[in-house]
Each structure stands twice: as C-alpha cells, then as structure tokens.
Amino acid sequence: MYGTVFKQNYGWYINQKQYKYGFYGNIGTQKPFVEEIPDHIFEVIDDELENNFETKTQRLQELRSKRRERNREINDERKELLKKYADPDNPEFQPEDIDGDHIYEIKQEYNDKPRLPPDEAEELEQLEDLIDENWDRVSTAIENEVREEFGHHEIGSRWESETVLYNIIESKYGDEYTIKRHHRPDWLEGLELDIFIEEAGVGIEYQGIQHYEVVEAWGGEEGLEERQERDQQTKELCREHGVELVEVRYDEDISEEIVEKRVDSLL
Known part of the structure; x- marks a missing residue:
C-alpha cells in the first residue's frame, strides 16, 4: 500500500x-x-x-x-x-x-x-x-x-477493505499464527506487505483500483506505472524468499469464504 x-x-x-x-x-x-x-x-x-x-x-x-x-x-x-x-x-x-x-x-x-x-x-x-x-x-x-x-x-476511506481483510485473517488465524500488518522485512528492499502470516510465510496484498487503473489522486499514469513496477518487484522478491503471495482485488467481495479459498491451502 x-x-x-x-x-x-x-x-x-x-x-x-x-x-x-x-x-x-x-x-x-x-x-x-x-x-x-x-x-x-x-x-x-x-x-x-x-x-x-x-x-x-x-x-x-x-x-x-x-x-x-x-x-x-x-x-x-x-x-x-x-x-x-x-x-x-x-x-x-x-x-x-x-x-x-x-x-x-x-x-x-x-x-x-x-x-x-x-x-x-x-x-x-x-x-x-x-x-x-x-x-x-x-x-x-x-x-x-x-x-x-x-x-x-478522507484519509482511510480507501483502506476500509484492507482493514476488513486484516480483521478476518486475524480472527481466523491469529490464535495459531503471528499476523503482522504493513510488514517491511529487509529483503523486501523498502517495500511492504499489507498483511503477513509470519510462521506460514504467507503475504496478503489488498490491491485497490489504483493498482489497475489511472487515478489522478494517486499520481495519474506515471503513478500507475510506478505502482505496477513495485507490485512486480514485490512478487519477484516474495518468490525468491519462499513467501507465498496472495492478492485480493478491489472489485472482489471480501469475506471469510474468499480468505479460506485463497489462504487455507497455504497454511
């Protein structure tokens, strides 16, 4: 994010x-x-x-x-x-x-x-x-x-979905795993994972519309290109370090069902 x-x-x-x-x-x-x-x-x-x-x-x-x-x-x-x-x-x-x-x-x-x-x-x-x-x-x-x-x-209005996603993951897996938010390990070279299930090595990224379309408030076309480059870099670094990366799009309904479908098999 x-x-x-x-x-x-x-x-x-x-x-x-x-x-x-x-x-x-x-x-x-x-x-x-x-x-x-x-x-x-x-x-x-x-x-x-x-x-x-x-x-x-x-x-x-x-x-x-x-x-x-x-x-x-x-x-x-x-x-x-x-x-x-x-x-x-x-x-x-x-x-x-x-x-x-x-x-x-x-x-x-x-x-x-x-x-x-x-x-x-x-x-x-x-x-x-x-x-x-x-x-x-x-x-x-x-x-x-x-x-x-x-x-x-307002600040935060675009991050409500990420918060909902985090709360679901915390409630489902928090008793068994350490759940970190906005995780910045050294190997990500300054980038971050929105959510990280530490012991399982699973990262979760909520991708807002600004990751797929030009949004002027997010830097327009140049901002989109830079974000997509960073997204690709995040994927490659996760792959190099054995971290499974799960992406949830802005146009998907965030629910326990989608979390179970994407995450359960990786734990």
Whole structure:
C-alpha cells in the first residue's frame, strides 16, 4: 500500500490550517488557540486530554523547557570539567586524565544525570504519551478538513477493505499464527506487505483500483506505472524468499469464504 500525492500538492494548506488552530508540528509544541478549534477536532481528542486542554499543553511546554535548560547546564558542566582535565598546566592534571576510558567515564557520569526530578520526569512522560496518542487523530482530522475543502476523499476511506481483510485473517488465524500488518522485512528492499502470516510465510496484498487503473489522486499514469513496477518487484522478491503471495482485488467481495479459498491451502 503506497501513500497518495495529496500532501505533496496541498501540504501548504494543511500547514496553514494547523497554524490557524495553533498546532505547530504537534499538539504539544505550541499552545493551541482553543477558541479557534472547531468541534470536529475536539471530538477526536480523548476526554482525558480534552479536560483542562490548555492546562495540560501548557504544562507540557513548561516541563520540556525545564528539561532543555537543565540539559544545557549539565552539558556546560561536563565541558568545563573535560577542559580542566585536558589542561596540562592545571595542577590537578594527571597523565591518566587523557585516557579514553577515563574520559568516557566522565561523559557517562554527566549523561546519566537526571534532567528532571523523578516526579516531573514521570509527569512529562505521561503527558508526552497522551499528546502523541492524540496527535495522529488531530492531524488526520485537520487534513480531512482540507481534503473536504478540495473535494478529495478522507484519509482511510480507501483502506476500509484492507482493514476488513486484516480483521478476518486475524480472527481466523491469529490464535495459531503471528499476523503482522504493513510488514517491511529487509529483503523486501523498502517495500511492504499489507498483511503477513509470519510462521506460514504467507503475504496478503489488498490491491485497490489504483493498482489497475489511472487515478489522478494517486499520481495519474506515471503513478500507475510506478505502482505496477513495485507490485512486480514485490512478487519477484516474495518468490525468491519462499513467501507465498496472495492478492485480493478491489472489485472482489471480501469475506471469510474468499480468505479460506485463497489462504487455507497455504497454511
């Protein structure tokens, strides 16, 4: 499965929409303009974050700033100490001070110094986890808003069939096999398999219409040629590495019956 060219063509508009709401890169890098954020953005945010939204994002910035400042202080202390030990005119200087192991120990001692008190470090970690979990949904909601303005489909609408296919395979075979999604082994040379049944060595690809016909949103004719070349490369690499590749077309009804017909005999 490969990404669309929407962000390449409309990335500026997405960024401007994020800036409008006060999101610069993610929720936590700038205090959002809560009065500007529409309801459909807040709807994708967890209740835990939505409650006291401004307070939590402000606290995140405070803790990150404190951590950065302490990190600078520690680095400055370390540099000064290393300069002192490396100065032959320093009365405390000893030849062993220039020993690589000794220098490493000094650096490691400073690297291990806490940048925040334990309670604040834990608080920051929890806030960052909470922010990160929500940022993907927020950024998707903002991009979908831009897509709607330009008449494009929402993110994910083309992948519903792949998700259904994955859920069927997981429910049927997940107890016995390890089921991986968007699997990128080294031997695929940067390509991926939509679904991979690990122990059986079976890969499953859901092929949308963009793999068979020209779709402007997917790069037009040039995009089709590139996708088909990658599809062929995937087939050849799977064959070379003993992986059975199953393809499911966009115009096929996805059901347990079709999965059993295509997959059961390969397990």
